[in-house]
Amino acid sequence: MEVLKKLELTEKGYGLPLQLWIQAYKNNLTVKELPVSMIYKDKDRTFGNYLDDPKKRLDYYQKIIDSEVKKMLNILAVGPHPDDVELGMGGSVLKFTETGHKVTIVDLTDGEPTPHGDPETRKKESVKSSRILGIEERITLDFPNRYLQDEIEARQELAEVIRKIQPDILFAPYWIDVHPDHVAASKICDAARFYGKLSKTEMQGRPFYVKKIYYYIASHLKLNLKPSFIMDISKVMEMKVETIKSYESQFGPSPEGHQLFEWVLNSNRYWGNLIGTEFAEPFISKEEVGIKDIEALL
Numbered sequence: 001m002e003v004l005k006k007l008e009l010t011e012k013g014y015g016l017p018l019q020l021w022i023q024a025y026k027n028n029l030t031v032k033e034l035p036v037s038m039i040y041k042d043k044d045r046t047f048g049n050y051l052d053d054p055k056k057r058l059d060y061y062q063k064i065i066d067s068e069v070k071k072m073l074n075i076l077a078v079g080p081h082p083d084d085v086e087l088g089m090g091g092s093v094l095k096f097t098e099t100g101h102k103v104t105i106v107d108l109t110d111g112e113p114t115p116h117g118d119p120e121t122r123k124k125e126s127v128k129s130s131r132i133l134g135i136e137e138r139i140t141l142d143f144p145n146r147y148l149q150d151e152i153e154a155r156q157e158l159a160e161v162i163r164k165i166q167p168d169i170l171f172a173p174y175w176i177d178v179h180p181d182h183v184a185a186s187k188i189c190d191a192a193r194f195y196g197k198l199s200k201t202e203m204q205g206r207p208f209y210v211k212k213i214y215y216y217i218a219s220h221l222k223l224n225l226k227p228s229f230i231m232d233i234s235k236v237m238e239m240k241v242e243t244i245k246s247y248e249s250q251f252g253p254s255p256e257g258h259q260l261f262e263w264v265l266n267s268n269r270y271w272g273n274l275i276g277t278e279f280a281e282p283f284i285s286k287e288e289v290g291i292k293d294i295e296a297l298l
Ligand SMILES: [Zn+2]
Pocket: 080, 081, 084, 179, 182
């Protein structure tokens, strides 16, 4: 959808009606633009009386583009450490950005210390992974790894990010985990979502409440989960693997055989199996999940 935003409208119009252009774009087809005169050899062909006026046609196209662009979602995914979002929902993030949704990732800590990492290396790794993910921005908050607590400061700092970004959907780590940072991160997300809407506060930004919060699974526990929904990520699984490989300090240069890496492959295959696809990622919601369209059931 980025292409759509950049689309330069000219009074010459398009070789293809704009709606078809948009449909083609959504289906990953490339459309070559041509001036109308090269398409319509027949001089009597028109766009319809009203749209024959190039100025009016231009306004009309602009309106359609604006409404299409507005449909794009603003998504915020929060991880306790760099690589958690990738492990739990990297495939879904890839799908979101590929279809033009805006994704921001917040890592609550820089993930250090770890046995083979250091802050600079971890930063480079997360930048590399972010590029593959195609996300808008990645923010690292400076809370201490292994000491992450659900406390006022952390809640407020994340709430300020929420107030600034104003996301439609917030993704948080699942609340049941053996790693205390993950448990704390999940609670911080819940609290920050609530704090986001507070007025009469010293927090920066306008009050804002995120409509939906869903939890991805990057848990260190072997859980028998019942997801609220499962996202097919078959087409982007290879790229998800690439994002995980970016974290060489954590998984080594060839992570095959690493316990966590194998868990990702096996569990994503398992979830895919449940919905009849090769790979998938599970999500849990505390509230019921509704759908707006029958197409979501296919
Ligand atoms: Zn983690």
